[in-house]
Amino acid sequence: MTDLTRRRLLAAGALSLAAPSVLAACGADRPERPDRQAQDGRPHGEVSVWLHGSQETGPQFEKLVHRYIDEFGVDVKLLYLPVAQLDAKLLTAFGGGAPPDVFKIGHWSFPSHAGKERLAPIDPRAFGAPDVATVLGRYEPGTVAPLSYRGQAYGVPIDLNPAMLYYRRDRFEEAGLDPDKPPTTWEEVAGHSKRLTSADGRRVGLQWLYGDPQWALMTLTALIKGGGGELVSADGTRASLDTEHGIRALEYFAGIGNPRLSNPLGALGLFYSGEAAMVVSGAFLGPALERLGEDTLKPGKDYGVAPMPRWEGSRAVVPAYTWGWGVAAASKNGFTAWHLINYLQGRESVTANLENGIVIPATGWRDAGPRGTSELMEIAASGIPDADFGPAIPAALELAKAASSACDAVAHGRSTPAQAAKDFDATVRLAL
Amino acid sequence: MTLTTKTVEAPAVSPGPGKGGRGRSRREAGAGIVLTIPVAVFFVVFWLVPFCGAVYLSFTDYEMAGAPRWIGLDNYARMLQDPGVWNSAWITVVYTVFTVLPTILLALLVAVPLSGPGRLNRVLRSLVMVPAVMPLAATSMVWVIIYSDRGLANTLLGAVGIEPQSWLTGSDLAIWALVVMVVWKSLGLFVIILTAGLQALPREVYEAAAIDGAGPVTTFRRITVPLLRRTLLFVLVISVAGSMQAFVPAFLLTGGGPADATQVLPYYIWANAFPYEHMGYASALAMTLLVAMLVVSIVQFGFLRGGDE
Numbered sequence: 194m195t196d197l198t199r200r201r202l203l204a205a206g207a208l209s210l211a212a213p214s215v216l217a218a219c220g221a222d223r224p225e226r227p228d229r230q231a232q233d234g235r236p237h238g239e240v241s242v243w244l245h246g247s248q249e250t251g252p253q254f255e256k257l258v259h260r261y262i263d264e265f266g267v268d269v270k271l272l273y274l275p276v277a278q279l280d281a282k283l284l285t286a287f288g289g290g291a292p293p294d295v296f297k298i299g300h301w302s303f304p305s306h307a308g309k310e311r312l313a314p315i316d317p318r319a320f321g322a323p324d325v326a327t328v329l330g331r332y333e334p335g336t337v338a339p340l341s342y343r344g345q346a347y348g349v350p351i352d353l354n355p356a357m358l359y360y361r362r363d364r365f366e367e368a369g370l371d372p373d374k375p376p377t378t379w380e381e382v383a384g385h386s387k388r389l390t391s392a393d394g395r396r397v398g399l400q401w402l403y404g405d406p407q408w409a410l411m412t413l414t415a416l417i418k419g420g421g422g423e424l425v426s427a428d429g430t431r432a433s434l435d436t437e438h439g440i441r442a443l444e445y446f447a448g449i450g451n452p453r454l455s456n457p458l459g460a461l462g463l464f465y466s467g468e469a470a471m472v473v474s475g476a477f478l479g480p481a482l483e484r485l486g487e488d489t490l491k492p493g494k495d496y497g498v499a500p501m502p503r504w505e506g507s508r509a510v511v512p513a514y515t516w517g518w519g520v521a522a523a524s525k526n527g528f529t530a531w532h533l534i535n536y537l538q539g540r541e542s543v544t545a546n547l548e549n550g551i552v553i554p555a556t557g558w559r560d561a562g563p564r565g566t567s568e569l570m571e572i573a574a575s576g577i578p579d580a581d582f583g584p585a586i587p588a589a590l591e592l593a594k595a596a597s598s599a600c601d602a603v604a605h606g607r608s609t610p611a612q613a614a615k616d617f618d619a620t621v622r623l624a625l
Numbered sequence: 626m627t628l629t630t631k632t633v634e635a636p637a638v639s640p641g642p643g644k645g646g647r648g649r650s651r652r653e654a655g656a657g658i659v660l661t662i663p664v665a666v667f668f669v670v671f672w673l674v675p676f677c678g679a680v681y682l683s684f685t686d687y688e689m690a691g692a693p694r695w696i697g698l699d700n701y702a703r704m705l706q707d708p709g710v711w712n713s714a715w716i717t718v719v720y721t722v723f724t725v726l727p728t729i730l731l732a733l734l735v736a737v738p739l740s741g742p743g744r745l746n747r748v749l750r751s752l753v754m755v756p757a758v759m760p761l762a763a764t765s766m767v768w769v770i771i772y773s774d775r776g777l778a779n780t781l782l783g784a785v786g787i788e789p790q791s792w793l794t795g796s797d798l799a800i801w802a803l804v805v806m807v808v809w810k811s812l813g814l815f816v817i818i819l820t821a822g823l824q825a826l827p828r829e830v831y832e833a834a835a836i837d838g839a840g841p842v843t844t845f846r847r848i849t850v851p852l853l854r855r856t857l858l859f860v861l862v863i864s865v866a867g868s869m870q871a872f873v874p875a876f877l878l879t880g881g882g883p884a885d886a887t888q889v890l891p892y893y894i895w896a897n898a899f900p901y902e903h904m905g906y907a908s909a910l911a912m913t914l915l916v917a918m919l920v921v922s923i924v925q926f927g928f929l930r931g932g933d934e
Contacts, residue, residue, distance in 0.1 A: 281899045288689045305902070309690030403794075404882045452883060453791035455774055591901050598709075601884035605796035616708040623703055624901075 236529035246273035300339035307342035319531030339582035348517035354475025355576030364470035375499035400469035406593035411512030416442035419510040429586040434614035443610035480550035513580035682908035700909035732815035740823035757813035765877035822856030
């Protein structure tokens with residue numbers, strides 16, 4: 194009996210030792226290369242898609258996906274993730290060797306993933322195009338460049354947002370400012386903000402998007418490059434705020450807005466509530482304001498939109514960002530993944546997204562629906578030629594975080610502009 | 626009626642130190658080893674291997690792609706030049722000191738009256754444990770609501786005529802907002818541990834002190850605290866270690882902000898590991914934090930063990 198028990202125990206021990214190997218083997222399933230897929234030129238199989246959810250675009254998107262499933266017999270697995278968690282989850286998926294086939298990520302993430310060979314280049318066959326140039330030619334010039342890395346295109350754009358200035362007409366009227374003449378220069382923005390800020394600081398003029406790395410980088414880009422300076426060198430190997438333009442930008446940033454104001458929706462919520470009279474945002478905000486809460490804001494009546502301000506006598510620099518669809522290099526079904534993306538970027542999708550303020554910058558996008566002719570989209574379209582997406586470098590996330598730290602430190606009074614600039618330089622020197 | 630008899634065998638007598646005894650000992654030792662294998666495997670796979678991996682990675686440049694590249698001590702040298710490390714280290718020190726000390730002092734003050742007998746004390750001891758058993762993520766969400774502009778914190782301030790505060794968006798207040806939440810969360814567990822320690826203290830010493838005319842304060846200072854030294858040491862070590870590793874409150878309440886004012890070292894390690902993919906650098910930071918925790922723990926043991934004799 195004792196021997197029998199011991200044998201059983203030995204077997205259990207052996208099983209325990211073998212279990213990790215078995216589990217490890219489960220994750221070691223190497224994917225096939227996309228080139229071996231769909232040799233018949235037809236989509237098939239299963240495609241997993243990760244994206245951040247949207248209450249507005251979700252139903253329309255799912256309808257389109259279901260139609261694709263019916264039409265092509267492809268099994269599409271959707272996974273919605275909170276926008277703040279998408280990057281980290283995707284990264285762990287890449288790290289574990291099990292990424293989704295298709296994902297929607299910010300343009301700032303493309304260089305890092307592409308540099309580590311995680312992304313599949315665009316497969317023109319899935320777009321019914323002879324080459325990649327033909328696929329890219331279907332989009333507004335300049336809008337696919339941020340989704341490329343070292344000359345190779347890895348994604349197509351969705352949700353393009355050139356920055357613009359939103360302002361509350363009611364707040365302008367209260368302050369004795371002409372609501373039909375929004376500020377066009379940063380100097381005017383500062384003057385207007387001073388008049389719009391209450392004595393206790395709880396109602397402000399322009400409110401920055403504090404704590405948001407991407408918007409901090411975009412703001413500094415507008416303030417520095419718009420003033421003739423340089424934040425990041427052309428080759429992307431150096432970045433500095435410890436310059437005349439950099440210090441001036443930080444001083445300007447610190448002199449406007451109130452970083453202590455809070456709202457569950459951040460600066461955009463403060464704009465909706467009227468505590469902030471101006472905010473810099475993207476094309477998506479207008480339609481969102483029309484749906485937000487019970488007291489919806491109407492364009493032209495409650496709020497107005499103006500092009501991104503510039504420094505007096507200087508050229509326009511319109512910071513911009515876009516999300517893009519990408520495909521994992523490790524996808525077993527790359528052809529079908531790109532085929533699905535092409536379907537999701539079709540005319541019907543452009544129209545439906547446009548109504549929700551989501552710009553898919555396919556050529557002629559403004560003709561895709563009635564909202565395309567709105568003042569908001571007119572301003573968005575006029576900003577595209579001057580759009581600046583920032584440096585296409587693998588360390589873009591760190592650069593943006595360093596920019597955010599510098600901006601917030603001076604805004605909160607934790608650092609002088611000079612000290613914040615030095616800290617920024619020390620941080621990015623290690624990152625670039 | 627049937628009489629049944631049952632023979633009870635005598636218990637086996639342990640054989641002497643002969644050949645059979647050694648064989649049985651070997652069998653028992655073998656069975657013991659086999660029984661420990663699952664735990665040993667778990668320890669090796671989920672603790673030792675990752676730990677050794679992290680130590681190795683700390684000497685490499687590894688960005689979650691390709692093979693790690695050996696760079697020696699470069700990651701450790703980088704820390705000295707990184708403003709983020711110094712900021713995070715300072716915040717971690719402030720956070721640790723101001724979560725640990727108030728929690729232990731408060732826990733001791735609460736535990737002394739609650740350690741007595743009685744149904745009411747039992748109920749109160751259960752109630753004080755409620756925050757401790759709540760999931761930290763859920764607790765954090767509750768405190769986000771409490772700290773919101775029109776939340777409970779500002780409502781209470783308003784009731785006494787104080788202006789509302791920007792608890793989580795003011796860089797001067799945010800760290801203290803986290804401290805208050807963590808003290809509230811940790812208090813219950815430490816109250817229970819200290820209560821158990823207090824209940825185990827010999828009653829005769831208190832009776833003798835009472836006969837000698839010692840008042841409550843003298844009794845607490847000269848008898849309770851010295852006798853409770855080992856329990857206090859345990860509470861101190863686990864609370865310091867917990868605070869130095871704290872990640873969730875900063876992650877969920879403030880995201881390390883505003884202006885990096887709550888970016889404790891574990892959060893900074895996470896940020897380097899995941900958004901930025903600097904696994905080598907993050908591992909070096911983690912190793913440094915581990916060494917710091919070991920040093921602090923050794924100092925605590927040395928400090929509180931002194932006088933045991």
